[in-house]
Amino acid sequence: MAGSSFGTIFKITTWGESHGDGIGVVVDGCPAGIPLSLEQVQAYLNRRKPGQTRYSTPRKENDNVVIRSGLFEGHTTGTSILMAVYNETQRSADYSEIAGYYRPGHADFTYDAKYGFRDYRGGGRSSGRETIGRVAAGALAGAFLKELGITVTAYTKSIGPIQASPSSLTTLITERDASPLFMPGKEASDQAEEYLQGTMKEFDSAGGIIECIISGMPSGIGDPVFEKLDANLAKAIFSIGAVKGVEIGAGFSCATATGSKNNDAILGVKNGHAVKATNHAGGILGGISDGSDIILRAAIKPTPSIFKEQQTIRRDGSPVSVQIKGRHDPVIVPRAVVVVEAMAALVLADALLVNMGARMDRIREFYNFSREK
Amino acid sequence: MAGSSFGTIFKITTWGESHGDGIGVVVDGCPAGIPLSLEQVQAYLNRRKPGQTRYSTPRKENDNVVIRSGLFEGHTTGTSILMAVYNETQRSADYSEIAGYYRPGHADFTYDAKYGFRDYRGGGRSSGRETIGRVAAGALAGAFLKELGITVTAYTKSIGPIQASPSSLTTLITERDASPLFMPGKEASDQAEEYLQGTMKEFDSAGGIIECIISGMPSGIGDPVFEKLDANLAKAIFSIGAVKGVEIGAGFSCATATGSKNNDAILGVKNGHAVKATNHAGGILGGISDGSDIILRAAIKPTPSIFKEQQTIRRDGSPVSVQIKGRHDPVIVPRAVVVVEAMAALVLADALLVNMGARMDRIREFYNFSREK
Amino acid sequence: MAGSSFGTIFKITTWGESHGDGIGVVVDGCPAGIPLSLEQVQAYLNRRKPGQTRYSTPRKENDNVVIRSGLFEGHTTGTSILMAVYNETQRSADYSEIAGYYRPGHADFTYDAKYGFRDYRGGGRSSGRETIGRVAAGALAGAFLKELGITVTAYTKSIGPIQASPSSLTTLITERDASPLFMPGKEASDQAEEYLQGTMKEFDSAGGIIECIISGMPSGIGDPVFEKLDANLAKAIFSIGAVKGVEIGAGFSCATATGSKNNDAILGVKNGHAVKATNHAGGILGGISDGSDIILRAAIKPTPSIFKEQQTIRRDGSPVSVQIKGRHDPVIVPRAVVVVEAMAALVLADALLVNMGARMDRIREFYNFSREK
């Protein structure tokens, strides 16, 4: 199936494998007239680029983006935008070994089951490198949201048992970007580094949680029933390789709460937004934004590529004991932060465009048609 | 936007409000030749019907289904199938009071923000009654899956702090159906009843967790990147009104695990399925099924309609203190069990159909075309 | 496949067979706040109702529509709208004969080839009666367009060799509705009646051409490449059972014209519309409306159900000579006029909604966000 497209009006289609020529995205349905520079997109990509800290794979890739269409005189034209990153180091690798067996925790077995064979060079489309196209498109969605005063901010909420301790929403980005793990709060970040070093010594890997906060969202965005804003956010975040859980607002903790504790008292309205005593709903009720911050969290599994010995099978079904070679991220969380931001931004951009047709009075106004004419 | 449709090939479109004429669904893209009786669909609907225990709203509705198209001589024809339940008691209610304010925890404010007005008669499309169409369609998707030996079983995993204790997968359905809360294990079910009675005495409500287990799924189903099987399951489950979190397999617990603990060792292959030492992946790797049981959990928030006094605002923004009248489910979880089953079944049916075009060798065989011809 | 849905934002899904319980449509994505009465929808349906003249099948059907959801206090709510017509006379018919062979010119053979069996009661989903859902939805799309000052007018352009002779666009509807064949110009209409009577005497049937004129369309509507406005109109019109050709503006005649003759000189701009010396383009250039009238024509084949003896085969492949019994429309064209209008209206409504996201400046304005904030 055509699984590489996402979105209804603001739609992206990604292509490329970890060890092919390159990786990229076509963004289609992006409104005309958004200012966009290569630097803006590159800044997003740099946040997921490997080799920047000791906690990410030292594979050398500059991940320089090119934009091949859809821009004219520094603005989007309204037509489809191709962005690409060409792989630089794909040819040197030796994959003959992993070609022969199925790595535990990877998609090797399932791709083979689906397609009858697989591109064994480093994961093909199931590689984390596939997210380059998402991030490039997310930079554009972010530029769109910025035009409407909406910000999307994700950060490392936890690594293993260590929880982040951001001081406040205003300093969140500064604190996050001061940490090699994109984890706000120096103490927490230091502890997480320590935890990771322990994990690495044991040839093992770690997981964690990413939180994403969306501010400035108008109320009334999202659709009833199947196109609920939270349902689309959940799909978007779950489509990122290593995600095993998504929650909105109070999330799983609401399962043990009572209604009187979980309901958010409404205190008033400000700029069309509900002012609430609490935000357990995470900014969404009935699938539609209420104007409060939208808050979601994603559980990221530990990197499946570890150096410890593991049990698996060869393509012919015979058992084999393997130790993954090469060097891999001991934790995926920090590099996935910008991917979560990108996917959330894409959902919001699409929902905002789709929502413009919700009310006849505003449509008439948009088309400048009064009934008195 | 058209938010009432779900699916690519096996597609459903729902319609109807809690207090309108009726509620239903059009199922389109269902293969021809599936045996289907009214009784099969009714059996699913009866599992979500109100008024069956003291833990659900005593509103009297028989929820009798009619099928208006797409069946011929007891089999699906391959064309669109309309199923409807006509409301019986909608006219008696008096909604003049709730029309005037926004109920906390409900979609009243957000619908008003989106559409400029709302159908205030009991929630309109945001009512739990909207799920009737999903369940009727789910009965059909279940019939489809049964033809391929696939079963979908959901049950109440927890209510408030009380956890279910199913003895085994084989007795799960029997134990579940013996409980008024669809909660397997007599002890757990009794404790949950006790907990609920306490909650009701305090004019409050409870939440919980639903687990869903899919057995018999072939390996290789699901698509890379955005149409991952888990991403579509997450969207499907999150589109159910009260869901605030979804996890697959080990879910959020994998955030604190290490790679060596979280990876599932592969021991062999049986009938094309991976035989694994554990199933932390929950049956899906890289968005594609591996043939193990698919396991997901959904967090359900406490019923927002409670009798306790709550703070909110009127449509004009002025504050008001309210006590919701009428009688409502003190917990949504038991009636939502079949809704989770239905949504999961719909995702699987669609994925199985979409997947048929994955490999050229099988397509040639399907169209009975050999290259030697 | 799910073939019963049409549209991206303003989406319809139809259901029902000619000889089942009923026929109808779910309209989803219709903006909230459009005034709609049952009478408006009925008026559209009455234009395709059988039994009104001697040139349509005398099957007695009142085709009374009911609306089951999506309306509140006389306005659309923004959620899905179910409209249905219940069949009244389906039970009396005897289809045992046509069940045994494939009628020439009908979809009997192809449905059987696709599904392995068919609902032989009068054509099932391939019956002209399937268009009831389209027309009901078209009434709603028409109400939407009216809010923006856009009109869609179709009429019988020709029947067999007889061409309509409308005096002017202003009197077109009056002249059309004065003719039992919806063919403007008394002389042409009379001649066409005469032609039809001749055809009927010979136990034969006639075809013709329907023209549709869309006035008041803003310029700039439609999308480049695959979602061209004319491409979507062509698909919409071609999806009507008996259509074998569609052309826009000068259509097939441009194949023999030269560029200098076919190009429309642009004389000026008025209210954002191109003022052109001619309109060979039919109001669309590059798939996008230029503000001139959009003009399209559809070729409708002669009714395939004729009383003349015809050669065909039984389900087992053996040859048989048949004479179709019952009574059928000797020409489909007049009753298809409103179906063409409906399908065109649906395309335009959708295109107008989709187009709202084309330009960032207008999106900012819509969301009331200035950069200076």
Place this chain on the structure above:
Amino acid sequence: MAGSSFGTIFKITTWGESHGDGIGVVVDGCPAGIPLSLEQVQAYLNRRKPGQTRYSTPRKENDNVVIRSGLFEGHTTGTSILMAVYNETQRSADYSEIAGYYRPGHADFTYDAKYGFRDYRGGGRSSGRETIGRVAAGALAGAFLKELGITVTAYTKSIGPIQASPSSLTTLITERDASPLFMPGKEASDQAEEYLQGTMKEFDSAGGIIECIISGMPSGIGDPVFEKLDANLAKAIFSIGAVKGVEIGAGFSCATATGSKNNDAILGVKNGHAVKATNHAGGILGGISDGSDIILRAAIKPTPSIFKEQQTIRRDGSPVSVQIKGRHDPVIVPRAVVVVEAMAALVLADALLVNMGARMDRIREFYNFSREK
């Protein structure tokens, strides 16, 4: 809107402008295991390449294709395939003049109306050069169809008043490829050349008709109601820039025929195909293939870029008399032949994949599940 994607399962997304960096396509949902070489794709592209005869623009472009993803060891992998052609001569052109006015017959005015500005360098996305992505994707769809024994053959049916005279279907391709106009029959081709030379002398351009014949199609492909095979073919062909009309089988001529003449008598069944006395239906009944050849025709308008003086307006609305400079194809038809083939092939590939889920008995067989298990 996202107008650059086409298809449901076999889906393409195109990008690129005539005078940007390059032009291309992402093909997604293509089955795994189809052998594909660069040469195969190049052969298709060479058929639309400019500068090959005196009847096409002498702009020098080699249109060399590169494939960046989705191929592994000479076969499709089942994941998305990026194909690109980089522009070689885009930088030299001077578009300052045409930037200032709207060319008659082009999309200049409408793009400006839609987006508020336009990429005036040679038409941007409305340029004929946009079809490169379609043709590259069509080569792949053609390779897929070949695996099932299906061929798609288009040719120049007429140029201006000159009609092609192919001797037979078997020699059609040879005769076509012997003509610089892809017009079978030496006499007709010579006359058409003469006609074109006359047109060029008058600084004018010509239109024509392309016919496309699809052989080997299984019966039962296509879907009822809106996803009729002919409706999707019509949309696909109408989405090609210069097309103003599409007809299937007898097409517009059936408007003047009678039912007894237009119906195709069915004589028998051979290999699951209907054997018919005639093929006025053009291989499709009720939107579903009957196994006969599918026959469609497209009317192509004369090239709008002509050297004759024309009347138009500047961006500010003031009138201006213009003569288009540069050199342009005096007729689009020959180069559009392969574009028609490509679009038809894409529709068929998609319909074949989508159709696999039509019948439960075949789905069970596909998944190798018998009820007796």
